[in-house]
Amino acid sequence: MQQIRLLCFAGSIRSGSLNQRLAGAMAKELSLLEMDVTFLSLTDYPLPLFNADDEKDKGLPENAVKLARMIAAHDGIFIASPEHNGSVTPLLKNTLDWISRVPVQARGPFSGPVYAIGAASPGKLGGMRSLAHLRDILTALGALTIPEQISVSAAHEAFDAKGSLKDDRDAAFLSACARNLVHLGQRKKPLEWT
Template sequence: MQIPRLLCLAGSVRSGSCNQALAGAMAKHLSLSEMDVTFLSLTDYPLPLFNADDEAEKGLPENAVRLARLFARQDGIFLASPEHNGSVTPLLKNTLDWISRVPPESRHAFRSPVFAIGAASPGALGGTRSLAHLRDILVALGAFCIPQQISIASASTAFDDKGDLTGDREARFLADCASSLMKTAKKFKPLESA
């Protein structure tokens, strides 16, 4: 039986991003659990600001199609969402908007994989407000988003130089979220990919 394919990414491309660190920590944890894990940066998939007139005139950007196909091939996806003014980043929202415009082929970019979400923030709330908005967006796109999520407060000091979480409590949160994502992805893994 083929092992589940899992994708980890962050809605930030900033150098030193704590959400890139969180997505990396999740990818590392999942890899140690013998999952087929891809860790990507949206730096490699630049997209223009979504504009329906541009879409009508120029068609879908190649990177939107590439991301949609990549999403659709996964059994599970972990999204780390920075918090900008109490919501998701423009980068993440724009990326999801473009992916949603790509017609599904054999599998749907949002309805095929299981999603897990997390956030890391230097503040005391750990990005939880962005997670509420991200969950709403994913559900609106038809995604199944597991209830478990991870929120890392004081994130500027939460990771060591190897990219691992330094706090036992935070590490348990990550492990619990990863375990739920893996179990749910296995449970809902389409028969054709088994």
């Protein structure tokens, strides 16, 4: 199987974040498929709240440029985001907004890789409502997001000590998501063609 580069991150920087655990579980799943996987924490890429005046006066923050370049250099991206009042977190939206301001050449952070999305919540709906919003945002940005997605309800009880999903159905959704991310990531325009 052709090895591709995949990047997993969460839309939460909370210590003990359930979505970071979900992103970690996906990273593990992708590693089992013998892919080259990077796990990124947005803690390491702090960004100010987007303000067009600041962008005009100070230019783009270095972290926005770094993130845009790093994402564009991967073939597949998995984002696990918490649901905040039915939508994505302000952290994730702010990050995506900044990245969208970075000028791109041939291969951009949204036009280049294939995306997959997930959500984990202690609630019963597993962050499902936020996934529809995240899919719309990524579509607006020109990204291709695979139809498979994962939402983990009662997520505070969903992971075992090794960070794997305990429930067979959750694990099956994660696996389907991982396999199609790899499948389409391998078929999208390879890095060396751009």
